Amino acid sequence: MDKAMDQRNDPSAQIDYKALDAIIEKEFNSDKENLIMMLQAIQKAYNYLPRPALNYLALKIGVPYSKIYGVATFYSTFSLEPRGRNIISICLGTACHVRGAERVHERIEEALGISDGQTTQDQRFTLESVRCIGCCSLGPVVKINEDMHARLPTDQVGKVLDQYE
Amino acid sequence: MKILSVDDLDKIGQEHSKRLYWPDAVKVNIGMASCGIAAGAQTSYEKAKEVFPAGSGVQICQTGCIGFCEEEPLVEILGYGKPRVMYKHITEDKIADAINGYMEGDFNKKWILGQMRDARSVLEDGTDNALAGTEPADGIPYLEDIPFYSKQVKIALRNCGYIDPDSIEEYIARAGYRAFLQSLQEMDPTDIIRIIKESGLRGRGGGGFPTGIKWATCAKQKGRRFIICNADEGDPGAYMDRSILEGDPHSVLEGMLIAGVAIGSNQGSIYVRNEYPLAVKRLVTAIKEAEAYGLLGEGIAGSDFSFDIKISTGAGAFVCGESTALMASLEGNVGRPRAKYVHTVEKGFRDSPSNLNNVETYANVPAILLKGAGWFAGMGTDLSKGTKAFSLVGKVKNTGLVEVPMGISLRDIVFKLGGGVPKKKEFKAVQTGGPSGGCIPERFLDLPVDYQKLNEVGSIMGSGGMIVMDQDTCMVDVARYFLDFLKDESCGQCNPCREGIKQMLAILTRICEGNGDKGDIELLEELGSMVQKFSLCGLGTSAPNPVLTTILYFRDEYEAHIIDKKCPAGVCKPLFHYAIDAEACTGCRVCARKCPQKAISGKKKEPHTLNQDKCIKCGICYDACKFDAIQIR
Numbered sequence: 001m002d003k004a005m006d007q008r009n010d011p012s013a014q015i016d017y018k019a020l021d022a023i024i025e026k027e028f029n030s031d032k033e034n035l036i037m038m039l040q041a042i043q044k045a046y047n048y049l050p051r052p053a054l055n056y057l058a059l060k061i062g063v064p065y066s067k068i069y070g071v072a073t074f075y076s077t078f079s080l081e082p083r084g085r086n087i088i089s090i091c092l093g094t095a096c097h098v099r100g101a102e103r104v105h106e107r108i109e110e111a112l113g114i115s116d117g118q119t120t121q122d123q124r125f126t127l128e129s130v131r132c133i134g135c136c137s138l139g140p141v142v143k144i145n146e147d148m149h150a151r152l153p154t155d156q157v158g159k160v161l162d163q164y165e
Numbered sequence: 166m167k168i169l170s171v172d173d174l175d176k177i178g179q180e181h182s183k184r185l186y187w188p189d190a191v192k193v194n195i196g197m198a199s200c201g202i203a204a205g206a207q208t209s210y211e212k213a214k215e216v217f218p219a220g221s222g223v224q225i226c227q228t229g230c231i232g233f234c235e236e237e238p239l240v241e242i243l244g245y246g247k248p249r250v251m252y253k254h255i256t257e258d259k260i261a262d263a264i265n266g267y268m269e270g271d272f273n274k275k276w277i278l279g280q281m282r283d284a285r286s287v288l289e290d291g292t293d294n295a296l297a298g299t300e301p302a303d304g305i306p307y308l309e310d311i312p313f314y315s316k317q318v319k320i321a322l323r324n325c326g327y328i329d330p331d332s333i334e335e336y337i338a339r340a341g342y343r344a345f346l347q348s349l350q351e352m353d354p355t356d357i358i359r360i361i362k363e364s365g366l367r368g369r370g371g372g373g374f375p376t377g378i379k380w381a382t383c384a385k386q387k388g389r390r391f392i393i394c395n396a397d398e399g400d401p402g403a404y405m406d407r408s409i410l411e412g413d414p415h416s417v418l419e420g421m422l423i424a425g426v427a428i429g430s431n432q433g434s435i436y437v438r439n440e441y442p443l444a445v446k447r448l449v450t451a452i453k454e455a456e457a458y459g460l461l462g463e464g465i466a467g468s469d470f471s472f473d474i475k476i477s478t479g480a481g482a483f484v485c486g487e488s489t490a491l492m493a494s495l496e497g498n499v500g501r502p503r504a505k506y507v508h509t510v511e512k513g514f515r516d517s518p519s520n521l522n523n524v525e526t527y528a529n530v531p532a533i534l535l536k537g538a539g540w541f542a543g544m545g546t547d548l549s550k551g552t553k554a555f556s557l558v559g560k561v562k563n564t565g566l567v568e569v570p571m572g573i574s575l576r577d578i579v580f581k582l583g584g585g586v587p588k589k590k591e592f593k594a595v596q597t598g599g600p601s602g603g604c605i606p607e608r609f610l611d612l613p614v615d616y617q618k619l620n621e622v623g624s625i626m627g628s629g630g631m632i633v634m635d636q637d638t639c640m641v642d643v644a645r646y647f648l649d650f651l652k653d654e655s656c657g658q659c660n661p662c663r664e665g666i667k668q669m670l671a672i673l674t675r676i677c678e679g680n681g682d683k684g685d686i687e688l689l690e691e692l693g694s695m696v697q698k699f700s701l702c703g704l705g706t707s708a709p710n711p712v713l714t715t716i717l718y719f720r721d722e723y724e725a726h727i728i729d730k731k732c733p734a735g736v737c738k739p740l741f742h743y744a745i746d747a748e749a750c751t752g753c754r755v756c757a758r759k760c761p762q763k764a765i766s767g768k769k770k771e772p773h774t775l776n777q778d779k780c781i782k783c784g785i786c787y788d789a790c791k792f793d794a795i796q797i798r
Contacts, residue, residue, distance in 0.1 A: 035497035036478070036494065036497055063497075074482065075481050076481035094630070094632045094647075095401070095559050096401075098638050099559070106783070131401050131650060131654075132400070132440075133199075134200070134441060135203050135404070136200075136404055136556055136630075137234030137237075137565055138200055138237075139558070155759050155761070155789075
């Protein structure tokens, strides 16, 4: 992990170890095979994967930190950096692509001044592109947090973003 | 109550078929799969519950994907002595009116999609009780006469949109778990496998490997065996498996249980995409319900057969759809495929024999056992039997989920069911097989859809995504798009895939930017053939397909990009500009108002002009103009 990454992924992040134990032991039986699902549960709780939580997980289930780091960086849903209050997932699946998702993507990037994978300075939005969320008939689709915005025309991007604080 | 016999199933079925077919109260089924919810079904549902609370004489119920996504939210209303009417676009502001109108006998014809003649599934067509109750009405078209539904035969999707996916009783009422109990109590495992072999069922995930042969090989292995379901539907543009899991999760559980009996396994796993939260939720409910009835767990139906099913969620890696990578991921590892000198049926999950089939394959199994191998094999072509579900999306009027017999022509699917390309645009190609498939041009549209025929034209059946492309789709850009996808998804362990895709992408990007050179096409072909031949797994060996098929069928578009420096479809920004056709422009000012750059000027009712220096080619004006006055040059 490089230095910049270390700073963004604050090693002193506040972790509730009891809650972590509940995830690891109760929900997933401390079973190494459940590593991916444990990471998903941790990310759900913190919005990203804080390093101290991963260190703790490594000790708890006896999997080297290097392997956990490998898994966390291999799968695209995991983030090692804190993400914004609102997560924009723009679908760039084929059906959305042919219906102009790329243009919607550009409009969002322009409106927020960030590119794919980045978070705005004020922590309001994180922009992530995803490959198909299975609502292909409604393309182009943008998911913000849990809300689906279907058949989104390029000129409506600003209006939709304004709905989120 | 624990279910011990087929008689027990019958009892539950009889009690609940009333709810499905002739309810005392008026029943409202709202299509609530993910895409229905995205289109507004959730708010319609909440509104209906508010206006018609419990005891009001109207039952508000959820169901899975009704298929015709273009017309979502779809709502079906039925009542004793009345027709089963399907309404389209029923958003929250319309739902109370639709229900009230229905009850008063005024069916709000404007909102009607059609009525159903027979709501029974293919597994129940020998019974008659289901037809009692509802009465067709005059003057409302039948759904099966509507082009979108006309050629469909629903086997894998037999319950999607008919039952409440969270109700095991409704699944049982439509002949559910009957095939499983019969195979457990009355059949020899070798007979089950023989029937699956004779049915000609092939893997619906894309590979098309004969399911019966896979089962037979796995059953022969020694040691503990695993039954795994691949629900990692990663192909962009495909959502058949999501719809089955969200609309009829028990059909998949039952298919896995039958595989468990046939192969001799007591442990099943479902590897499902984390991007499908609703599918996961409905699977969790379904497993709990099946456990409560003793259809999963220890000593099922009084026998010594035990079977558990565990759900594992993926984390966004396309390569995990590959069998060995999927199994590595199930073990909690990085999902990298391995060379398949030894197949996963011999050594897969935990180095043990593992039978992997996809969602749709398992969903077909109970139907085949109940109706017989001959019935299933009677549909389709020589080597592709039965039906296949497709998600028909992209530039097509009737987007949605369809299930058709194998052997139907692409033209029927795109133009008859799909209604052709919207906005009077010209059809260009249909893409099948996702990133491993290819783009099939107009001249092959009469091709019967089966595994061989699609291979012959350079594409594959794949899992069933069918993306229609029109004149506004640039084929060079599509090839670039897929390689960009695959570059991100390559696991990176073998050189041909990791470096080959990257280099091919660099060439395509350069072509799309207007910097293509003569010889680039040949270079792409050479690199593509190398990646095909030397990659380790299926992801790599099929990665060049979208590039090679677009070169084969749309070489002129590549040449236009490279030689003329033009993008005829108006997608590759450096290679075209928008211009206003002064003769077609009516001066309506719509484009000028919408332009975010204020690049369009002109007086009302006079032709406008476009300032090229300000234009960012966002395409808003092109989409907004109703008179085709904005042109791509």
